[in-house]
Structures are given as structure tokens and as C-alpha cells.
Amino acid sequence: MGISIWQLLIILAIVLVLFGAKRLRNVGSDLGGAIKGFKNAVKEEDKKQDAEEQDKQLEKKEGDNVFDVAAEEKQPAENKDKDKV
Template identity: 55%
Template sequence: MGSFSLWHWLIVLLIVVLIFGTKKLRNMGSDVGGAVNEFKKAMQDEQGKGEQDKVAKNAENGTTVEGEVTSKTKQ
């Protein structure tokens, strides 16, 4: 009575496919995937913007940002 077995989930999947059809389910899946990708891109843009704001604020205040050199390049 606790969890559903594999047969229960297969029956539910069959009913969902019969109700919506495979084409509509495929379209819904691609729409959800596109929305998730846009959300991830927006989160990365905001994160990058936050880092740029920190650098600009430190430059205005005249503070030094400490870091570690991981590789050297010759110029």
C-alpha cells in the first residue's frame, strides 16, 4: 500500500499517452527543456553581472582584490 509498483507506473504512462498523444507530449517536453535552458542562461548572466559589479565597486573604492596566480603567460 506504500509505494506503487512498476505496473502501476506503466498503466499511468499508458493513460497519459492515450489522453495527450505522443506529439503533444514531445512538444511539451521541448517547451519545458527550452524554458529550463533560458532559466539557466539568465542565472549565469545575473551571476556574471554580480561579479562585474563587485569589480567595479572595488575599483571605485580603491581596494585591492587578492587572488592567486594559477598560470603565467608571456607577453
């Protein structure tokens, strides 16, 4: 048992009579402005979080640039030939 289209139209008519079209228009524009402001705030926060993550990744990458190599002793040419035989 949902609300039919006729019941919604009757409710809309009552709201228009009680509040008036001008007041409803103001409420609608205020609500739209509030939603737009909320979306902008969410976008700014996402950008801020992305920038912080990129900074963390750059710091992590800078630490990864260190080489840890074990030095090996070169064998003289004579020993290399003996090893091949």
C-alpha cells in the same frame, strides 16, 4: 507505500492515450526550452552581479592607494654618533 514501477507504467500509458505522443513531445521540448532559458537568465544575472562586485572592489582599491606618512626630522651625523655611545 510508494508507487511501484508497474503503477508508473500504467499512468504513462494512460497519459499517452489521452494526449498522444506528438503532443507530449511538444510539451517536452517546450519544457526543455523553458529550463534552458531560465538557466541562461540565471547565468547572465550572476555575471552582472560579479561585474558589479568587481567595480565596487576597484573603487575601494582606488581609495586605498593614498599614503599617510608621518615625516620625521633627520638628525645630523654628529648626533647619531653620540646616540650610539
